[in-house]
């Protein structure tokens with residue numbers, strides 16, 4: 001097979017970009033690649049296996065865990081355990097972070113935050129789902145790593161990526177030097193470089209949001225939807241609405257075609273729905289590395305203070321000019337109130353709950 005570059009070969013090649021690299025991050029990315037293949041195998045034949053439906057358990061988000069959520073979580077944790085390059089896993093499916101025990105792992109310098117199966121509501125209906133991961137270097141040097149090593153701001157990520165289990169399976173990742181995409185070739189069981197140096201178009205004509213929540217949206221978002229839906233051929237409006245309901249799949253599409261994905265605050269989810277540590281921060285790192293933009297409507301996602309493992313955030317992410325447009329409408333029609341600003345500040349100062 002002429003000119004195929006596998007993920008493993010690419011990772012080794014790129015290791016030279018990091019003069020002091022000892023290969024730990026490379027091996028960690030390899031381990032994530034292996035677990036993704038195992039999850040892919042189950043996703044592909046889910047209808048034939050007893051792996052559809054609910055697992056009968058509830059996670060800390062109050063969501064029914066799907067059997068595939070639990071399976072994927074186990075696969076990633078065990079692959080990271082046997083690889084030995086990760087000391088802590090922070091997962092959507094575990095209330096607390098998980099220490100990866102074992103002689104080697106406990107001194108390992110990397111922390112992995114993961115959404116093992118993204119788009120769970122689409123599992124049983126054969127629609128694209130994904131996995132999202134984020135990698136940090138621990139800050140503490142001695143002894144066991146701690147929660148503080150996990151709760152680092154998104155700007156501290158050393159790598160991030162996602163896997164999309166769709167019509168084909170792809171792994172897309174960044175180590176802060178651009179974004180590259182690899183397609184799984186089942187005939188050789190390898191992820192092969194198919195999308196080098198991915199760039200998201202500055203502009204797009206696709207908006208992606210669950211409009212079913214319209215009545216609960218901030219005024220700024222309502223104004224933006226109106227903006228997207230008016231007739232104006234010069235600006236290629238009305239835009240097209242596309243919403244898969246799997247964050248990975250919606251953002252992957254926009255990465256390739258241009259577009260914006262929005263999950264704002266709603267009256268039922270005043271802090272947004274999606275989780276900062278293992279959904280918003282990794283996707284923001286990837287999209288920024290591809291030339292796009294990611295904010296919470298007001299400030300850069302990657303600079304948001306991370307105060308808890310399952311913290312939620314609003315997210316506006318995608319083509320730069322589209323995100324800038326909605327931000328301008330948010331600051332005009334849904335300006336952050338003084339209390340909200342104070343609240344955030346107090347939260348940062350550790351006064352939980354801000355002003356009562």
Ligand SMILES: O=P(O)(O)OC[C@H]1O[C@](O)(COP(=O)(O)O)[C@@H](O)[C@@H]1O
Nearest residue numbers: 115117118119120121210245246247
């Ligand atoms: O059904 P809603 O409220 O539109 O939410 C869909 C969003 O929720 C998610 O499914 C949440 O992720 P999980 O499936 O990992 O819990 C996102 O993938 C998706 O963008």
Ligand SMILES: [Mg+2]
Nearest residue numbers: 115118119279
């Ligand atoms: Mg998710």
Ligand SMILES: [Mg+2]
Nearest residue numbers: 092115117118
């Ligand atoms: Mg999930």
